[in-house]
Amino acid sequence: MSKKTVLWFCLVIFVVLGIGSKKAFSSEPIVIITKGEYVMGAGETMEAAEERAKKAAMQTAAEKAGAFVKSYTKVKNLALESDVIEVIANHSMKVEVLEKKKSVLGDVEAIRFYVKIKAVMTEEEIEANLKKVMEDQSIVDSYNRLKADYEKQNKEMEMLKRQLVNAVGGDKQKIARLISEEEKKYKANLWVEKAQHLLYFDEEALDVYNKAIELNPELASAYVGIAYVLSFQNMGEPSELKELEEKVKGLQGSLANLDKAISIDENYADAYALRAEVLEEIRNTENAIYQLKDELYNFKEKEKQYNEQILKDINRAIALNASNKADLYQKRAYFYVNAAQLGEFEKSSPYIIENYFNKAIADINQAIALCKEDDLEHLSKYYGAKARIYSNAKGYYIMTNNAVKEKESKKFANQWYQKSKELAMKNKALFEKKEKELKELEQTTEIGKLFYELDMDGWRERVLGSQKDLEGKSNEQKEKIAEKKSAELKKRISSGAASAEDYLYMAMFGFDDSAEIRINNYAKGIALFEKRNPTGREALLLVHFYIFKAVLHLDNQQYDDALNGLNKAKSITEKHLFWAQGVIKINDFWKLIKLIKGGDVRSASKLKKEEAEAVYWIQFALQIPFLRAKVYEKLDLPSKALEDYRYLCDTFKYEEACKDVKRLR
Helix, strand or coil: CCCCHHHHHHHHHCHHHCCCCCHHHHHCCEEEEEEEEEEECCCCCHHHHHHHHHHHHHHHHHHHHHHHHHHHHHHCCCCCCHHHHHHHHHHHCEEEEEEEEEEEECEEEEEEEEEEEEEEECHHHHHHHHHHHHHCCHHHHHHHHHHHHHHHHHHHHHHHHHHHHHCCHHHHHHHHHHHHHHHHHHHHHHHHHHHHCCCCCCHHHHHHHHHHHHHCCCCHHHHHHHHHHHHHHCCCCCCCHHHHHHHHHHHHHHHHHHHHHHHHCCCCHHHHHHHHHHHHHHHHHHHHHHHHCCCHHHCHHHHHHHHHHHHHHHHHHHHCCCCCHHHHHHHHHHHHHHHHHHHHHCCCCHHHHHHHHHHHHHHHHHHHHHCCCCCHHHHHHHHHHHHHHHHHHHHHHHHCCCHHHHHHHHHHHHHHHHHHHHHHHHHHHHHHHHHHHHHHHHHHCHHHHHHHHHCCCHHHHHHHCCHHHHCCCCHHHHHHHHHHHHHHHHHHHHHCCCCHHHHHHHHHHCCCCCHHHHHHHHHHHHHHHHCCCCCCHHHHHHHHHHHHHHHHHHHCCCHHHHHHHHHHHHHHHHHHHHHHHHHCCHHHHHHHHHHHHCCCCHHHHCCCHHHHHHHHHHHHHHHHHHHHHHHHHHCCCHHHHHHHHHHHHHHHCCHHHHHHHHHHC
């Protein structure tokens, strides 16, 4: 659990709803510490069991990281599906194993493996993976496919372990072999997962996918992965004959791997979609080769064969619901337009040519129908494509002297072009408006200022200086400024001239320091801060620091110290709670939260200074007992945890706590 994790409640109220600064992510990485366990049974290897424990820890970390990715994408005015958020979170984490241990459970063959990890995530990683996913939806499909494989393998392994317990003789050996095979499949998937985290142009990706195939030659996703890498490596546009021939050779390698994947799994939608792309690229490249040789007339029959295969794969991919289905509809629409133009050249009947245009319009309408109403970028793209189809139809009717159809096609071409243009402008305006609103909320509203100071760690500017100092600076200049600030901070600490904020900054963000050093820095910082007898917003900041310390202890399983920090936070919060409830009633507090969750961010922006502070005191009053109850559960004290859950349920009508009351009863 990271320092950021303890702010989950505020994040629900504010970050998820779009209040906050993007700079908050880039200024410091998000650190999440989790643990995982796995019990190894007879027939399993220690290596695989340890990997399963690590995988469990990573899954927990990914769930927590998903909350921050969701926050970030909300700030960016993006509404993403939960599986997309999960992929971005999973791929954005840099994982380090902090601790590994194992213990025997009664039976010598039953061993529990424990792995503790640290996952670090930065805005840059989130942004890079967001861009990758937005450009290539197949990444999500590949992740979901891998996730389903893991779930299937886990169930299969548990079943085999149960069977092995009662098996004898030859059956025991047979089941042991099956367990060994399942382990190989699991390890193969781990290699595929590692490869999926790499970039397509990373040479290591090919080696990693091949390691997966060595363990499981029937792993279709590994062959598709290789095909993606090879196709990416050969997507340039050379002009020399030799280079063009080399490109075709490379793409043929991609094609061979896709053929293998489809032979293993004939329902692999994204394999068909990618094969259509690769075939199209091979067709276009060979076309260029024949042109250079001045033998284009010899390519016509081959081009026809390519087109038939491409269209066949597009049809299969659409029927199987490929991840880029809307784009496939657009691609097929263009195929129909090309067929219509070829029909013109071959003097086909008007009925056949018009039928192709109608099919193209039907497909582009399907692409439009698949878009969400707020997906203005793709809607603009597809309406633009629709305009071009009508424009092509207009050209045909000009050639055939059909004035009525020409006029009609021209009208629709202009109409949909204008629609595309309006959507693009609207999308740009909404983005600019959102950016402006966020800046205004942070800089001009009371809740925005308070949110930035506490949850977005704006107080760090007391240590590092204003973020404005970095505006307009190059990355090299920023690095030099950061190095200078860091040196100045270390000098103040070593000389004993550091402020409370200096010590607290190093406690919270000195990730290279040991836990002991960070806790020591916290103790010095908090002592200096307490001497000020803080009031108002400074008192809120002190509570914020207490909670951080509690979670730091919780991460290190120092439960008594964690409770001590939470109790200090509780003591200060209770002194302000009566006043806060006088400013904002609990019912009004929940109404406000409901409005914000519904997208009415302006409801929060209208809060006055004392109302904003009251909201924070109330949310601290909810957060502290909730965290304390979780600590009690860790200590196996369900009755104590129940007291805190019941307090939250009865006093604040907090739904999550009410659910926990029922659970512990």
